[in-house]
Amino acid sequence: MILSWSKKLIPGLVFAILFSALHxxxxxxxxxxxxxxxxxxxxxxxxxxxxRGNQSPLDGQHPSTSELAEDLxxxxxxxxxxxxxxxxxxxxxxPLAARRNMKVIAGAWIDTDGAKNTREVSALxxxxxxxxxxxxxxxxxxxxxxxxxxxEALIKYLDFVREHxxxxxxxxxxxxxxxxxxELVKHVDYIAVHLLPYHEGVPxxxxxQYTIERYNQLMAAFPRKKIVITEVGWPSRGPSIGASVxxxxxxxxxIREFLARNSIEDLDFYLMxxxxxxxxxxxxxxxxxxxGMYNADRHQxxxxxxxxxxxxxxxAKATWSTVLAFIPMMFIAWRFKHWGIGGVLSMAILxxxxxxxxxxxxxxxxxxxxxxxxxxxxxxLILAIALTSMVLMIYAAEFSEVMFKPQWRRLFKRATPxxxxxxxxxxxxxxxxxxxxxxxxATIDSLRNLNYTLYEVIVVDNNTKDEAxxxxxxxxxxxxxxxxxxxxxxxxxxxxxxxxxxxxxKTHPDAQVVGVVDxxxxxxxxxxxxxVPHFLETQVAVVQAPQAHREWENQFFHRMCNWEFEGFFRxxxxxxxxxxxxxxxxxxxxxxxxxxxxxxxxxEWCICxxxxxxxxxxxxxMELRYIDETxxxxxxxxxxxxxxxxxxxxxxGAMQILKxxxxxxxxxxxxxxxxxxxxxxxxxxxxxxxxxLIFTLGSVLWTIAMLVFPKHFSLPVVVMIVPILCFLxxxxxxxxxxxxxxxxxxxxxxxxxxxxxxxxxxxxxxxIIGGLxxxxxxxxxxxxxxxxxxxxxxxxxxxxxLLILILLILSGSAMLYARGFSNLDAQLWVSMxxxxxxxYWSAVACQWISEKR
Numbered sequence: 001m002i003l004s005w006s007k008k009l010i011p012g013l014v015f016a017i018l019f020s021a022l023h024x025x026x027x028x029x030x031x032x033x034x035x036x037x038x039x040x041x042x043x044x045x046x047x048x049x050x051x052r053g054n055q056s057p058l059d060g061q062h063p064s065t066s067e068l069a070e071d072l073x074x075x076x077x078x079x080x081x082x083x084x085x086x087x088x089x090x091x092x093x094x095p096l097a098a099r100r101n102m103k104v105i106a107g108a109w110i111d112t113d114g115a116k117n118t119r120e121v122s123a124l125x126x127x128x129x130x131x132x133x134x135x136x137x138x139x140x141x142x143x144x145x146x147x148x149x150x151x152e153a154l155i156k157y158l159d160f161v162r163e164h165x166x167x168x169x170x171x172x173x174x175x176x177x178x179x180x181x182x183e184l185v186k187h188v189d190y191i192a193v194h195l196l197p198y199h200e201g202v203p204x205x206x207x208x209q210y211t212i213e214r215y216n217q218l219m220a221a222f223p224r225k226k227i228v229i230t231e232v233g234w235p236s237r238g239p240s241i242g243a244s245v246x247x248x249x250x251x252x253x254x255i256r257e258f259l260a261r262n263s264i265e266d267l268d269f270y271l272m273x274x275x276x277x278x279x280x281x282x283x284x285x286x287x288x289x290x291x292g293m294y295n296a297d298r299h300q301x302x303x304x305x306x307x308x309x310x311x312x313x314x315x316a317k318a319t320w321s322t323v324l325a326f327i328p329m330m331f332i333a334w335r336f337k338h339w340g341i342g343g344v345l346s347m348a349i350l351x352x353x354x355x356x357x358x359x360x361x362x363x364x365x366x367x368x369x370x371x372x373x374x375x376x377x378x379x380x381l382i383l384a385i386a387l388t389s390m391v392l393m394i395y396a397a398e399f400s401e402v403m404f405k406p407q408w409r410r411l412f413k414r415a416t417p418x419x420x421x422x423x424x425x426x427x428x429x430x431x432x433x434x435x436x437x438x439x440x441x442a443t444i445d446s447l448r449n450l451n452y453t454l455y456e457v458i459v460v461d462n463n464t465k466d467e468a469x470x471x472x473x474x475x476x477x478x479x480x481x482x483x484x485x486x487x488x489x490x491x492x493x494x495x496x497x498x499x500x501x502x503x504x505x506k507t508h509p510d511a512q513v514v515g516v517v518d519x520x521x522x523x524x525x526x527x528x529x530x531x532v533p534h535f536l537e538t539q540v541a542v543v544q545a546p547q548a549h550r551e552w553e554n555q556f557f558h559r560m561c562n563w564e565f566e567g568f569f570r571x572x573x574x575x576x577x578x579x580x581x582x583x584x585x586x587x588x589x590x591x592x593x594x595x596x597x598x599x600x601x602x603x604e605w606c607i608c609x610x611x612x613x614x615x616x617x618x619x620x621x622m623e624l625r626y627i628d629e630t631x632x633x634x635x636x637x638x639x640x641x642x643x644x645x646x647x648x649x650x651x652x653g654a655m656q657i658l659k660x661x662x663x664x665x666x667x668x669x670x671x672x673x674x675x676x677x678x679x680x681x682x683x684x685x686x687x688x689x690x691x692x693l694i695f696t697l698g699s700v701l702w703t704i705a706m707l708v709f710p711k712h713f714s715l716p717v718v719v720m721i722v723p724i725l726c727f728l729x730x731x732x733x734x735x736x737x738x739x740x741x742x743x744x745x746x747x748x749x750x751x752x753x754x755x756x757x758x759x760x761x762x763x764x765x766x767x768i769i770g771g772l773x774x775x776x777x778x779x780x781x782x783x784x785x786x787x788x789x790x791x792x793x794x795x796x797x798x799x800x801x802l803l804i805l806i807l808l809i810l811s812g813s814a815m816l817y818a819r820g821f822s823n824l825d826a827q828l829w830v831s832m833x834x835x836x837x838x839x840y841w842s843a844v845a846c847q848w849i850s851e852k853r
Contacts, residue, residue: 012333019329019348020322023356027318033307034249039259041304044267045081045105046274046293047231050090053296053369056279057089065092074298075274076100083230083270085109085141087123088116098133105230105270106131110140110157110171111148121157125164137161138192138230140171144181151181158187172230174199175214178222185222193218194231196272198287201242201820204234204250208257212265226268232258233272236301237368238287242820246287249310252302255293259304276301278369285710289369296369313366321359325352336400343404350396350730354389361385384691391688392730394681398575399734403741410578412625415533417451417526424532426455427511427593431499432519434464437472439635440519444473446632447517448480452528455483455515456508462489462499494604496586501601511593516610518587522550523632531590534625541622542582542614544589546573550633557850560752561636561643563745564760567735567753570742573626576682579674582624583682584614588632595622605776606660608653615661615679621670640843640850641797643756644763651764654683655771686764689839693765696804696836703811703833707818759846761839762801798847805840808833 050068055061063071068090075082082097083105084090094104106127108120121139128134139161140154154171162169168189175193178184185191195214197207211232218227234254238246255271262269276296280288294300302308311317332347339347361382364370370378418424428447432440440459447457459477461470470488477486485506492498500516507514513535517523527545534543546569552558576582589610596602599616602609614624637643658665658679665676705713735757736750745753795802812830819826 009330009334011337012330015333015344015348016326016329019352020326023325023352024318024322027314027321031309031311031314031318033309035307036249036253037256037260038305039256039263041078043079043259043271044262045079045083045270046075047270047272048075048082048084048093048274049277050093050275051277051279052298053278056282057086058279058282062089065096068093069096070298071275072096072100072102074294076102078293081105081270082274083107083138085138087120087127094127094131094134098131101133103133103135104131105136105138106134107138107141107172108157108161110143110154111146117157121161124161128165128167134167136167136190136228137165137169138172139169142173142177142194143171144173144177144184151184155184155187162187162189168226170228175218178218182221185225188225190226190228191218191222192228192230194272195229196231196233198234198238198244198246199241201244203243204245204254207234207244207254208261211258212261215265215267229267229269231272232269233291235287235290236276236292237290239285239819246290247310248301248312249308251290252304252308255302256304276369281369281371286368313363316366317356317359317363320363321352321356324359325355328355338405339400340404340406343400346400346404347393347396350392354385354392358382358385358389384695387691388688390681391684391691394684395730395734398572399738401575401578402571402738408574408578410580412534412627414526414530414627414629417529418533420453423452423454424512424535425508425510426452426513426515426528426532426590427503427507428455428457428515428517429500429503429507430457430459430517430519431496431503432459432461432464432473433496433499434466434469435519437469437476440473441476443517443519443521443523444476444480444484446522446524448484449525450523450528451525452532455528456511457484458503458506459484459486460489460499460503461487462492462502464488465490494602495607495609497602497604497606497609500609501604504596504601507593514591514593514596516586516589516591517632518634521587521632521634523588524630527588527631528590531627531631534627535590535592537623539623540625541592541595541617541620542584542589542624543627544582544584544625545627545629545631546570547585547587548630548633549636552636556752557640557846557852558636559749560756560846560849563739563743563749563753564756565636566743566745567739569628571738572682574628576678577624577626579672579678580623581618581675581678581682582614582626584610584617584624586610587634591617592622595620606653606656607649608657611653612657612660615657618675619661619664619669619671639797640759640846643846643850644760644797647760648763648767648770651683651686651689651767652771652774654686655768656775658683659772683768686768689761689765690768692761692836692839693769696808699833699836700804700807700811703815703829707814710818755842756846758839758842760843762804762843766800794847794851798843801840801843805837805844808837808840 048071050063050071051057052063052067055063072093080101081103084093085107086109087106088109094106097104106124108124110117110120124137124139128137139157143149143154144151158169158171170188170190170192171184172192172194175195178191178193193215195211197210200210202210215227215229234251235246236248236251240246271293273291275294275298276290276292278289278296292301301312328351329348332351333344336344336347361378364378365375368374430440430443430447444457444459459473461473464470474486474488477484487502487506489499489502492502494501504514513532515528531543531545534540547565549558549562549565552562573582586609591613595617596613599613599620603612606612617624637646661679664671665680702713732754735754739745739750739753812833815826815830
């Protein structure tokens with residue numbers, strides 16, 4: 001027994017090992033260390049703020065004396081100079097630096113608060129009197145850049161400090177501010193300049209040269225003033241600005257190349273900065289937290305020697321994503337081996353991609369300094385990725401089986417017709433409401449021409465008020481044989497299910513099979529003769545054929561409807577039928593009468609009574625069979641509005657069914673695992689549409705927040721894009737591939753079907769959300785006849801899609817305008833918005849095509 005199980009497990013184990021090794025190898029290849037120039041670990045000076053990850057001067061949370069001492073010990077390994085920004089904070093730093101023979105540039109923070117500025121200056125002068133290791137002073141840090149005060153006011157502060165100082169005095173500004181305000185130079189002893197090419201959109205490969213050029217530009221403009229670079233550096237995280245990309249490897253590259261260049265130039269500089277400062281996100285945006293050589297936990301982020309990996313935490317991420325997927329990989333290789341190596345590989349690749357995405361998202365707090373708000377957003381992001389991953393894996397299972405499985409195990413064909421004296425009595429029910437009489441009469445005529453002896457036809461017209469619609473039917477049915485019956489119900493509850501239940505009550509006592517056909521279907525003569533014999537097997541409760549269309553070839557919108565609908569019957573129905581988990585649809589279906597009556601008939605509380613009945617039959621341990629041959633054809637929806645209405649109703653009804661049957665789908669019932677799986681996950685693709693709608697609205701709101709509060713709202717854009725990209729990519733790629741595999745249609749028709757599918761996304765999402773939030777729905781008959789529409793009526797069916805599309809366009813345009821058209825992060829974000837807009841563009845296109853004459 002153990003040996004037998006070992007033989008079964010070994011192939012799966014071998015596959016999982018090989019796949020895991022390949023996955024880890026891809027991580028290693030993507031994160032291979034990049035060779036950079038090595039330099040001596042000596043730095044002229046550091047800009048220093050001593051706050052740790054959980055500390056902030058904005059909240060009055062300051063580092064302790066021991067923490068300041070620890071920082072100085074770390075910095076002393078590289079330098080003997082530090083620069084500080086305020087004289088009111090971190091007062092112990094200067095004496096602690098003196099004990100370590102470190103020189104300090106003392107600072108006074110100058111902003112819009114005049115009283116606080118006075119205290120800063122007083123504290124600065126007091127420190128000058130008490131500490132001999134202060135070798136320079138800076139009054140104001142980018143005060144003019146921020147427009148905190150006019151130049152004249154800043155000059156007054158500078159002149160006052162210079163009168164009382166024995167060391168050189170300056171103010172710190174970016175290079176262009178000095179060039180803009182040359183009068184400022186007369187009131188300083190040296191120029192304290194910030195050279196931060198990242199903020200100017202300079203690519204890292206040219207950033208050091210750009211820094212030196214700006215330094216030389218200042219030297220040429222002010223040749224008699226000493227220049228001290230009081231901030232120079234590159235962030236390890238942050239939004240891309242033009243060609244500037246923030247990353248750890250780019251930070252290491254810039255610092256190393258700058259230090260190497262300094263050995264030639266011999267500059268007086270202070271690296272921006274010694275330690276990451278998470279609190280600066282509130283003031284400077286999320287790049288402000290990541291300028292340190294050390295992170296907030298005082299671990300050095302990069303070395304000044306040797307190769308540098310792009311992601312220092314890649315091994316942990318690769319290990320976790322590999323380990324978490326290992327056992328499922330074994331299961332995939334074992335459970336789906338009969339699908340062939342292609343099926344197993346496609347399942348494994350997509351599953352590993354989902355696990356890797358979740359692992360990366362889970363590790364974001366280790367890569368970024370997260371606030372409580374960020375954690376809330378992250379939890380929502382992880383949940384969204386998890387839900388999206390479930391949708392993707394459901395698509396993957398269908399794709400892998402249909403694409404790679406050698407043959408279907410449950411494949412039924414036409415049966416041999418029975419002799420007339422052995423036929424089972426069939427009662428055919430046709431329910432109609434407010435339908436064009438000519439269309440219904442064509443269906444009745446096709447039923448009269450069946451090559452079958454023992455059957456009846458019951459036509460029930462319920463709730464049609466217009467006599468011009470039902471009176472011609474009554475008159476025509478009076479000319480039919482005696483086995484054709486007509487009933488008009490002026491006021492009848494239960495929608496279509498109510499009419500079918502009425503027909504069931506009127507059914508001939510000898511009828512053994514009930515057939516249901518829609519009012520627009522023209523059936524073939526062999527429908528009953530070739531299908532009914534399947535009921536000789538007592539476990540069979542339903543035998544159904546696919547729905548199909550007629551009169552669709554000559555109008556592109558009708559072609560779109562036909563091929564979009566065809567995919568379900570050529571792909572999804574086979575996938576479900578293989579495990580006796582069929583979706584029963586409401587036309588071209590035959591049902592054992594005894595089973596139907598035993599279960600109490602059609603459910604009038606549900607607007608998808610056909611699918612609901614099928615699930616109840618499965619719960620009663622019956623078999624549902626699917627014969628993939630066309631026995632009847634109906635009309636396509638008349639226009640896009642009708643198509644949307646139909647799909648919205650199906651989505652709403654699907655949620656009614658899930659809510660009602662959830663106890664049996666999850667709890668104790670006769671349903672097997674495969675049946676539970678298909679009915680729990682079969683509509684997950686539609687859940688994906690609802691999820692996409694939530695993503696889209698959330699993206700618009702987040703865009704507005706980023707525009708209005710740019711320092712408070714921002715996220716690693718690429719990670720947010722991944723789930724949506726994956727979902728859209730699966731829909732865009734897998735669907736057409738399966739179409740080419742299973743159906744004989746042109747690429748033009750595949751494009752049309754894909755366009756229709758995308759255009760229906762919003763209607764489905766509305767149906768899913770409505771079905772989850774409401775109990776009762778309204779059965780809306782799908783319009784099959786086209787009428788002339790006014791200009792407003794042309795727009796009315798897509799007004800919600802148009803509104804969302806306009807919001808997406810405005811959001812994307814505003815983001816590019818605000819952040820710059822060359823900003824990479826803005827480009828990525830707008831690309832995501834553009835992808836999210838595809839369903840809404842498709843809806844507009846579908847509406848236009850459907851009304852094109």
